[in-house]
Amino acid sequence: MKIWKILSPNVLVTEERPDNLTSRTQAKVKVTNVLLSGTELRAYSGVSKPKYPFVPGRFAVGVVGEAGEDCVKVEKNTRVFLHDAVPCGKCEHCLAGNEDNCSDVQIAGVNTEGYLRDFVVTEEAHLSPLPPSVSDTEALFAGIVATAENVIDKLNISKGSHVAVFGAGELGNILSQLLIYHQAVPILIDADEERLKKAAQCGIYYTVRANESMLDEVMRITGGRLACAAVHCSYNNISPVIPFDATAFGGMVVYTGFSFPECSAQLKPAFDKQLTLTAVANDYSNIESAINLLLNKAVNIAPLHLAVHPAADAAAVLSEGDARAKKGENVPVSLLNMLS
Ligand SMILES: [Zn+2]
Structure with a gap:
């Protein structure tokens, strides 16, 4: 070979x-x-x-x-x-x-x-x-879909819940599509207008430019309640502490990606809000269900x-x-x- x-x-x-x-x-x-x-x-x-x-x-x-x-x-x-x-x-x-x-x-x-x-x-x-x-x-x-499904399993969210997704690369985009498939409401945030445009074409309704007014936008979309969970996708030039501000008290923040860069973060805001922090980097046990989701056209x-x-x-x-x-x-x- x-x-x-x-x-x-x-x-x-x-x-x-x-x-x-x-x-x-x-x-x-x-x-x-x-x-x-x-x-x-x-x-x-x-x-x-x-x-x-x-x-x-x-x-x-x-x-x-x-x-x-x-x-x-x-x-x-x-x-x-x-x-x-x-x-x-x-x-x-x-x-x-x-x-x-x-x-x-x-x-x-x-x-x-x-x-x-x-x-x-x-x-x-x-x-x-x-x-x-x-x-x-x-x-x-399929591997990206399986990983996104693993994130959604961790979130354990109910119907209609808002989830802030930071990073509109392939993983953030597919995760947002699957959140819709599972009847949650993703708010996809990225600094790159082109990526947000593609996300909108994939059927993601709430896309938000990452800038100084993004948290106001999350507030507005969630009716002031903030997201009940947030997902931060690695390698997207978005600070890992931003999700703390977008997430409601007692919520969850999942860090996901296929690898993670070196990073450090000020954690006090997460502790004050009693957030649950966790990470997902793959899901090898769910490939068959990922293929099934692709078969059902859950992802475009x-x-x-x-x-x-x-x-x-x-x-x-x-x-x-x-x-x-x-x-x-x-x-x-x-x-x-x-x-x-
Ligand atoms: Zn082993």
């Missing part, structure tokens, strides 16, 4: 490796599409300090080319989502059969090798078959107008994205077509 690996910051090379099945429960998957997001950019530029050499690529879909004799849910030609996060199988929780609480989750392209390659050999347990009406592009968002990604690049342009796309990120721009996710 051909893999793309980062040797050192800003140096992406390809390498050939053997790719034979080594157990009867493995499958060999031809990778068709990989999502290029902030996770890949930060690994490429060295911001996230990965251990080089490093194979990036967290979210990917493909087609099974060969399935081991004991595979039961996939066969040749099954379209699949490759799980981005899998339990380690070695920690105390995994060994006790409690894999949902694994303390060392292996995340592709983050703390273990990613999917930027032409073929992946993996256990079929790490693959989810895709229904025909979920496109490859939609399926690339068409307004995101994802750019599609050929795999051969991977280095150029990462380098250009890195330059934009360094200028402080929001770089939207794009799609790498591994077949072109």
Whole structure:
């Protein structure tokens, strides 16, 4: 197989490796599409300090080319989502059969090798078959949908509750769409007008510019009660303490993202308001329900107008994205077509 690996910051090379099945429960998957997001950019530029050499690529879909004799849910030609996060199988929780609480989750392209390659050999347990009406592009968002669902589970909100969502990147946008699906009322806040416009096209009704009057706006929308919960999405140039002001007494603030930057915060306002603070970074137990939500069209990604690049342009796309990120721009996710 051909893999793309980062040797050192800003140096992406390809390498050939053997790719034979080594157990009867493995499958060999031809990778068709990989999502290029902030996770890949930060690994490429060295911001996230990965251990080089490093194979990036967290979210990917493909087609099974060969399935081991004991595979039961996939066969040749099954379209699949490759799980981005899998339990380690070695920690105390995994060994006790409690894999949902694994303390060392292996995340592709983050703390273990990613999917930027032409073929992946993996256990079929790490693959989810895709229904025909979920496109490859939609399926690339399954891990993001699962994470957003995990956030919503944590919020434990009732119908009609206002939830302030800070950061209108892909995660904040999808989370807001799912909040609507679950009959809550998201208020999506971001400094980037373009992102808010796309969010509005995705059906998110309350979009608010992040500026000095945003809290007044949250007050107005909630009839003076403030949001009963807030979600702060990482890497959005929004201070982690802002959600404290937007959340009502006794509410909850969830910090979410696929990784978190170094940060410090003045916590007194949160303590005074007796807020519950927690964090969500993935959800590997909910991929099947995420695919089901995509099947039910609970999420509309068409307004995101994802750019599609050929795999051969991977280095150029990462380098250009890195330059934009360094200028402080929001770089939207794009799609790498591994077949072109
Ligand atoms: Zn574990």
